[in-house]
Amino acid sequence: MIRGSSTVILSFLLLTTVAIALALDNDDDNMCVFTVYIRTGTVWKAGTDSVMSLRLYDSYGQDAVISDLVSWGGLMGPFHDYFERGNLDIFTGLGSCLSGPVCAMNLTSDGSGGHHGWYCNYV
Structure with missing residues (x-):
């Protein structure tokens, strides 16, 4: 019984330490x-299976880079086929803040x- 409770206590302490370190x-x-x-x-053959990246720029020259839109924040579900003909795909996630509003972007296929x-068609 003591061995089991010491394992639970050690596990709790380990998880607490990891949580504090992450915070x-x-x-x-x-x-x-x-x-x-x-x-x-x-249009015919409009879709792709390539990895898409996005770089957003502000007027101060700062940029926010998203190297893989789907893995960064694809919201369409685990079995959705992104960037296919006629699709409206939505992505959201965290990125480095810019000092001003987005004034330019570069959307790139690998x-x-x-x-x-x-x-x-549009972004």
């Missing part, structure tokens, strides 16, 4: 929430996948 290491003070809507066009060509 102290959490630098959310300079993090902002970004939400991105991307519409793939409806060219991977069987269908690497892509037609973006």
